[in-house]
Amino acid sequence: MKQFKIWFLLLVLLVPTIFLSGCENVTQRANTEDTWTHIQKRGKVIIGLDDSFVPMGFRQKNGKLVGYDIDLARAVFKQYGIKVDFQPIDWSMKETELRNGTIDLIWNGYTMTPAREGKVLFSRPYQQNQQILVTKTKYNINNFSDMAGKT
Structure with a gap:
């Protein structure tokens, strides 16, 4: 039972962290790529x-x-x-x-x-x-x- 709680706690902490860090990188990359596109369109x-x-x-x-x-x-x-x-x-x-x-x-x-x-x-x-x-x-x-x- 104790081992299950540890694995559950790790899962609860790691999944959101991985998800959020992935979103941040995608956002930063999109903003970088979008700057030149925005200038060209404008x-x-x-x-x-x-x-x-x-x-x-x-x-x-x-x-x-x-x-x-x-x-x-x-x-x-x-x-x-x-x-x-x-x-x-x-x-x-x-x-x-x-x-x-x-x-x-x-x-x-x-x-x-x-x-x-x-x-x-x-x-x-x-x-x-x-x-x-x-x-x-x-x-x-x-x-x-x-x-x-x-x-």
Whole structure:
């Protein structure tokens, strides 16, 4: 009788757990697959960006949005016949905007880091940046730490 109770308890606990975990995975997969389908059906993609990030994406004096990322995004989605709408966002809220579905993607100097890879799905990088310090030789600055206390 005691063995029956143990098996019954395990069955009662495991079946719902297995069922619910399976549903969650199917839902996540469906949402991932559905995003591109939704964009294609809508014929438009909403790209979140910082519109003051010169030269990648910024506003000219007349308010027109221009820059390298703007041109590249339009060229890429033109190949798919999809219109591009750019949505300026609060950059500190970029992952939240993406998760909430107010934007479809982020395309604006968003550097890949291990921490960010845990939050979002990245495409293959299309650009690699480096920061370089240039000074006159007479100042004898050979690395970033030599800049301590200097302007």
